[in-house]
Amino acid sequence: MTDLQIKGLTKAYGPDMTVLQGLDLTVPSGSLAAVLGPSGCGKTTLLRIIAGFLRADAGTVTVGGRTLTGPGTHIPPERRRIGIVPQEGALFPHLSVAGNVAFGVTDRAARRRRTEEMLDLVGLAGYGDRMPHELSGGQQQRVALARALAPEPALVLLDEPFNALDSALRAGVRADVRAALRDIGATAVLVTHDQQEALSMADLVAVVRNGRVAQRGHPQDIYNRPADPWVAGFVGDAVLLPGTAVNGTATTALGTVELCEPTDALAEALQGTVLLRPEQLRLTEPGEAVPAGTVTDIRYYGHDALITVTVDDLDTPVDIRIGGHVTLRPGDRTGIRITGQATLHP
Numbered sequence: 201m202t203d204l205q206i207k208g209l210t211k212a213y214g215p216d217m218t219v220l221q222g223l224d225l226t227v228p229s230g231s232l233a234a235v236l237g238p239s240g241c242g243k244t245t246l247l248r249i250i251a252g253f254l255r256a257d258a259g260t261v262t263v264g265g266r267t268l269t270g271p272g273t274h275i276p277p278e279r280r281r282i283g284i285v286p287q288e289g290a291l292f293p294h295l296s297v298a299g300n301v302a303f304g305v306t307d308r309a310a311r312r313r314r315t316e317e318m319l320d321l322v323g324l325a326g327y328g329d330r331m332p333h334e335l336s337g338g339q340q341q342r343v344a345l346a347r348a349l350a351p352e353p354a355l356v357l358l359d360e361p362f363n364a365l366d367s368a369l370r371a372g373v374r375a376d377v378r379a380a381l382r383d384i385g386a387t388a389v390l391v392t393h394d395q396q397e398a399l400s401m402a403d404l405v406a407v408v409r410n411g412r413v414a415q416r417g418h419p420q421d422i423y424n425r426p427a428d429p430w431v432a433g434f435v436g437d438a439v440l441l442p443g444t445a446v447n448g449t450a451t452t453a454l455g456t457v458e459l460c461e462p463t464d465a466l467a468e469a470l471q472g473t474v475l476l477r478p479e480q481l482r483l484t485e486p487g488e489a490v491p492a493g494t495v496t497d498i499r500y501y502g503h504d505a506l507i508t509v510t511v512d513d514l515d516t517p518v519d520i521r522i523g524g525h526v527t528l529r530p531g532d533r534t535g536i537r538i539t540g541q542a543t544l545h546p
């Protein structure tokens with residue numbers, strides 16, 4: 201068992217510079233957790249404390265039941281059994297690929313076998329004799345992962361490891377890294393500010409805001425049941441509508457929608473913000489009983505498009521996501537229908 205348990209982690213850089221404010225996070229053994237948050241929310245600080253490069257003011261970090269950071273305890277980084285995949289350019293330039301991967305393996309007898317296994321795991325068998333500058337950016341990051349995994353760490357930390365890769369390469373390298381981590385059942389924490397990266401790679405996502413975990417859950421729950429409008433907007437495009445809920449159904453200017461968590465059947469009507477995703481709205485033929493509006497903007501992305509519609513009975517326009525083929529033009533009239541479930545936020 202190498203689960204990660206973080207409790208009450210607190211860190212300030214100065215009197216008015218509290219960055220982590222009692223952060224709690226549990227990552228089960230063998231899971232990949234993404235720590236997702238905006239710039240400056242404390243992700244790097246968290247990672248550095250877990251790695252042991254930085255001391256916390258309070259709180260504990262435990263891996264597989266072993267306390268690494270705690271009151272009176274600070275295990276030095278090299279004794280933590282933590283593998284780190286840094287942002288970019290982190291390979292030793294004067295060592296071959298094999299030399300890089302073997303670097304942290306202290307068991308001399310196992311070094312060669314372990315290096316070959318790890319290069320095989322990341323799809324780079326046969327690349328051992330190359331020098332880092334002879335590899336593409338994506339290959340270099342895969343070597344960095346092999347190097348982090350070679351000493352059989354209890355925990356792997358990935359610090360925005362795909363930032364330097366261009367978007368065409370990124371999706372493939374992400375998938376390769378995820379597959380390699382799964383193959384060996386590693387417990388891993390990926391720090392990122394990229395929502396798509398977090399949602400597509402992780403088993404669980406922890407959204408960090410102001411040094412605390414604002415929401416932790418399965419990617420689909422984070423996206424479909426965000427804890428509040430801020431989390432909703434941070435992990436994707438959101439449609440926010442004023443609404444009134446009774447008996448688990450909310451009424452909005454775009455019609456009624458079922459709520460994920462039904463309100464108490466006996467409760468009074470509850471006012472709040474109804475939160476939906478743009479792909480839950482459908483364009484329909486305009487008609488008398490249908491909520492309607494006027495198309496004001498179209499953003500075409502190839503695989504899909506976002507249509508902005510100014511709704512007749514709403515102050516703020518809504519975005520509607522449709523498949524890639526767009527026949528509408530700005531100025532066209534359209535009806536709108538809601539599908540799926542929504543969340544209500546008081």
Ligand SMILES: Nc1ncnc2c1ncn2[C@@H]1O[C@H](COP(=O)(O)OP(=O)(O)OP(=O)(O)O)[C@@H](O)[C@H]1O
Pocket residue numbers: 213217219237238239240241242243244245246393
């Ligand atoms: N050594 C330091 N001394 C003082 N302030 C610091 C120090 N390191 C970080 N900070 C501040 O602490 C806050 C959190 O920084 P941190 O690097 O942890 O955020 P982050 O979420 O990783 O941001 P980014 O995504 O931009 O890397 C920021 O406001 C930053 O300016």
